[in-house]
Amino acid sequence: MPAFPRTRMRRTRQMPWLRSLVAEHRLTTDDLVWPIFVHEGTEPEVPVASMPGVVRYSVDRVAEAVKEARDLGIRAVALFPATDPAKKTPDGEEALNPENLVNRTLRLLARECAGVGLIADVALDPYTTHGQDGLLREGRVVNDETLEMLRKQAVVQAQSGSTMVAPSDMMDGRIGAVREALDEAKLQDVGILAYSAKYASAYYGPFRDAVGSKGNLGKGDKRTYQMDPANTEEALREVALDIEEGADAVMVKPGQPYLDIVRRVKDAFHVPTFVYQVSGEYAMIQAAAERGWIDGDAILLESLLSFKRAGADAILTYGAVRAAKMLGR
Ligand code: PBG
Numbered sequence: 001m002p003a004f005p006r007t008r009m010r011r012t013r014q015m016p017w018l019r020s021l022v023a024e025h026r027l028t029t030d031d032l033v034w035p036i037f038v039h040e041g042t043e044p045e046v047p048v049a050s051m052p053g054v055v056r057y058s059v060d061r062v063a064e065a066v067k068e069a070r071d072l073g074i075r076a077v078a079l080f081p082a083t084d085p086a087k088k089t090p091d092g093e094e095a096l097n098p099e100n101l102v103n104r105t106l107r108l109l110a111r112e113c114a115g116v117g118l119i120a121d122v123a124l125d126p127y128t129t130h131g132q133d134g135l136l137r138e139g140r141v142v143n144d145e146t147l148e149m150l151r152k153q154a155v156v157q158a159q160s161g162s163t164m165v166a167p168s169d170m171m172d173g174r175i176g177a178v179r180e181a182l183d184e185a186k187l188q189d190v191g192i193l194a195y196s197a198k199y200a201s202a203y204y205g206p207f208r209d210a211v212g213s214k215g216n217l218g219k220g221d222k223r224t225y226q227m228d229p230a231n232t233e234e235a236l237r238e239v240a241l242d243i244e245e246g247a248d249a250v251m252v253k254p255g256q257p258y259l260d261i262v263r264r265v266k267d268a269f270h271v272p273t274f275v276y277q278v279s280g281e282y283a284m285i286q287a288a289a290e291r292g293w294i295d296g297d298a299i300l301l302e303s304l305l306s307f308k309r310a311g312a313d314a315i316l317t318y319g320a321v322r323a324a325k326m327l328g329r
Pocket of ligand 1: 121122123124125133168169203204205206207208222277278279280
């Protein structure tokens with residue numbers, strides 16, 4: 001007996017109610033983390049040219065934006081500073097300043113925006129004149145000396161109100177080093193979201209515009225620490241190490257070009273798995289939508305749902321507010 005016509009796959013697609021009942025995955029605001037940029041100036045919102053719809057907020061304006069996001073159901077924000085170029089140094093000491101832009105913003109948001117997760121980025125690139133995530137010695141990004149900086153940076157961020165720190169620098173041993181430093185500072189309840197499988201990607205271009213590190217990095221690249229896009233097994237080793245070192249959640253980044261990695265990580269480790277829809281992914285959707293070539297809203301939601309389907313538990317996206325508004329309808 002042939003399957004057709006007894007079996008008709010289209011039957012469960014006929015009615016909206018049935019499509020809803022058989023849907024395997026659902027995107028909700030509970031899945032969303034909103035990455036935001038802050039700047040030192042007084043201008044409340046400065047548009048980021050390569051990311052239409054994204055702005056850098058002043059410290060005075062940022063709480064209002066975060067409250068709006070919270071009220072739309074967004075669960076957490078990830079903060080990124082556009083540091084005043086005058087404060088950048090070869091060793092990025094500004095990263096450790098309790099009064100730096102990120103730490104001031106963390107204190108403000110912790111006070112004014114109760115209930116929202118505050119995720120701080122642990123890495124030196126917003127603060128170094130060369131734009132690398134670590135310390136540069138004779139043209140090389142040095143690992144172990146950088147760890148000493150990252151430990152201190154994470155502790156000061158946690159003391160300023162970050163409830164989860166997110167090392168994005170890809171130095172070896174950073175998760176263990178940061179965990180130890182937090183524990184020693186009696187910050188044992190502060191979590192670590194590890195950018196475990198972070199690839200050396202061209203998709204980060206607009207982000208480097210937004211935080212003003214593109215000019216600093218110049219012709220440099222991050223291939224001696226971020227992962228080679230050719231590799232998969234290596235991502236699993238990175239994740240395994242980060243879990244062993246104390247990561248509470250792991251991340252794959254970028255997102256859409258690396259859905260295979262999201263799925264493999266989720267299947268192999270069964271730990272909270274985040275994915276970052278990075279600046280270049282966002283810019284591509286926006287650019288095509290602006291030209292009228294695609295339906296930007298629909299593609300945003302479809303791209304986010306694809307992360308859920310691949311096994312992601314949470315998604316960092318610059319489209320979080322827009323998505324939340326659509327999901328709330
Ligand atoms: C750097 C950092 C980067 C992003 C987040 N943290 C860029 C980089 O590694 O150069 C990229 C995010 C994005 O492109 O949206 N520590």
